[in-house]
Structures are given as C-alpha cells and as structure tokens.
Amino acid sequence: MEKTREVFYNEKNRLMFPKVTIENVLHIKNNKGKPFYQKICFRGSLTLLFFFSEDQIKLLKEAQPKQFFLDGFFKTPKDFDQLISIFAFSASRQGAFAIAHCLVTGRSEDTYNIMFDEYVTLLDYYQCREIFNSTIITTDFEVALLNSVSTKFPQSKQSGCFFPLCAMPDAKSKVLWIIRSVFPKKILSAIDTNKLFMLYRTLKNSTSVQSDQAKL
Numbered sequence: 001m002e003k004t005r006e007v008f009y010n011e012k013n014r015l016m017f018p019k020v021t022i023e024n025v026l027h028i029k030n031n032k033g034k035p036f037y038q039k040i041c042f043r044g045s046l047t048l049l050f051f052f053s054e055d056q057i058k059l060l061k062e063a064q065p066k067q068f069f070l071d072g073f074f075k076t077p078k079d080f081d082q083l084i085s086i087f088a089f090s091a092s093r094q095g096a097f098a099i100a101h102c103l104v105t106g107r108s109e110d111t112y113n114i115m116f117d118e119y120v121t122l123l124d125y126y127q128c129r130e131i132f133n134s135t136i137i138t139t140d141f142e143v144a145l146l147n148s149v150s151t152k153f154p155q156s157k158q159s160g161c162f163f164p165l166c167a168m169p170d171a172k173s174k175v176l177w178i179i180r181s182v183f184p185k186k187i188l189s190a191i192d193t194n195k196l197f198m199l200y201r202t203l204k205n206s207t208s209v210q211s212d213q214a215k216l
Contacts, residue, residue: 025049041118047080048115049103050122057126060099063090067136068099069161070145081107084115112148120152132156 030036030053041048065088073083086100100122102115123129138159139145149158 038122043114046111046114047105048118052100056099059097060088060131061128063093065090069096070139076103080105107144109144109147112145113152116148116152
C-alpha cells in the first residue's frame with residue numbers, strides 16, 4: 001500500500017494523491033517508469049479505475065498464489081470512496097505482494113460485483129483468469145464484499161481477517177459486528193442482538209469457570 005501511494009505522490013507523475021483526476025490518470029506510471037493505469041469503467045453513476053503493471057501480472061503467473069487478500073484504503077482522491085487493493089500470498093516467495101488496485105466511487109455489493117467482473121476481464125486479456133480458481137480469498141467482515149466474493153468466485157474459499165476486530169474497544173462491539181456481518185438482514189430483523197450477546201457472554205463465562213475447575 002505504501003508503494004502504491006508513492007506512485008500517486010511521485011513528482012515525476014506531477015500528481016499529488018488528493019488531486020488525481022480522470023483526465024490525468026492515463027499518464028500515471030509506477031516507480032520503474034512503466035505504465036500503471038490499465039482501465040477506466042463507467043457504469044451509471046459508478047466509476048472504477050484499475051491500476052497494475054505488466055510486471056505484477058508476470059509475478060502473478062510465476063508465483064501461482066493460493067491465497068489472496070483484499071483491503072480498502074479510504075484516503076482517496078476527491079469523488080472516490082476507496083482504493084481497493086488485492087494482494088497475493090506466495091509460499092515460494094515467503095510473503096505477500098500487491099497485484100492490483102482499484103479506485104471506486106461506491107461501497108455496495110453491486111459495486112464490488114462490477115469491480116470483480118472488470119478485473120476478471122483484464123485477467124482474460126493477460127491469459128491468467130484461472131488464477132483465482134480453488135484459492136482462499138481473505139477480506140474483512142463487510143457484508144457487501146463477502147457476498148460479492150461468494151458470488152463471483154464460488155470455487156474459492158472465504159476467510160475473514162480479524163485485524164479490524166482486534167482494533168475494536170470492547171467485546172460487545174466485536175460480537176455484534178460479526179453477527180451483523182454474517183446474518184442476512186431478514187434474519188437480523190428477527191434477532192435481538194443484545195440478548196444474543198448476553199447469551200454469548202454467559203457461555204463464555206461458563207466455559208472459563210469450567211476451564212478453571214479443570215486446572216484444579
């Protein structure tokens with residue numbers, strides 16, 4: 001992510017990240033001086049800008065990663081809601097590396113569906129569409145993103161990143177966030193989440209007591 005921001009801040013591009021516009025985005029290059037912009041899409045009021053270099057595609061093909069991570073960054077240019085970055089983990093490289101970035105003007109499930117469709121089209125162009133088959137895709141617990149990944153990559157397994165949960169100040173916030181993320185709205189409307197949390201806390205305390213008694 002830091003390297004991506006450096007690209008936008010790069011003086012050679014004559015751009016500052018908060019001032020990126022559709023008019024000048026075509027000229028953005030990476031730190032090696034190679035083209036970084038790939039595609040711009042308009043779908044109604046939605047705008048998507050895709051960024052990655054051919055070097056990243058080459059690395060993606062060579063590494064054949066089995067797990068991908070999606071992360072959102074919210075310090076974006078005017079009129080955009082977030083910069084979504086896709087990272088791949090490679091056992092052979094013993095680490096993760098960025099493979100694509102997308103500036104988007106929305107955060108809905110439809111937004112993510114369109115983003116994935118357009119990204120797969122780009123992968124088709126570079127003849128590596130199958131790279132996401134039978135992989136693990138890790139995201140946070142945003143419902144729209146979870147649903148979109150499940151719809152667009154049905155052969156992949158989904159996993160959740162618990163880092164956002166760790167940043168929450170109290171257990172109740174964490175539990176309620178998971179509940180709201182996992183259960184559909186129709187089910188949530190029939191659930192008293194506060195009572196559900198009380199049940200969770202009771203079970204947790206009961207488990208803790210049994211654990212202490214076992215130690216004795």
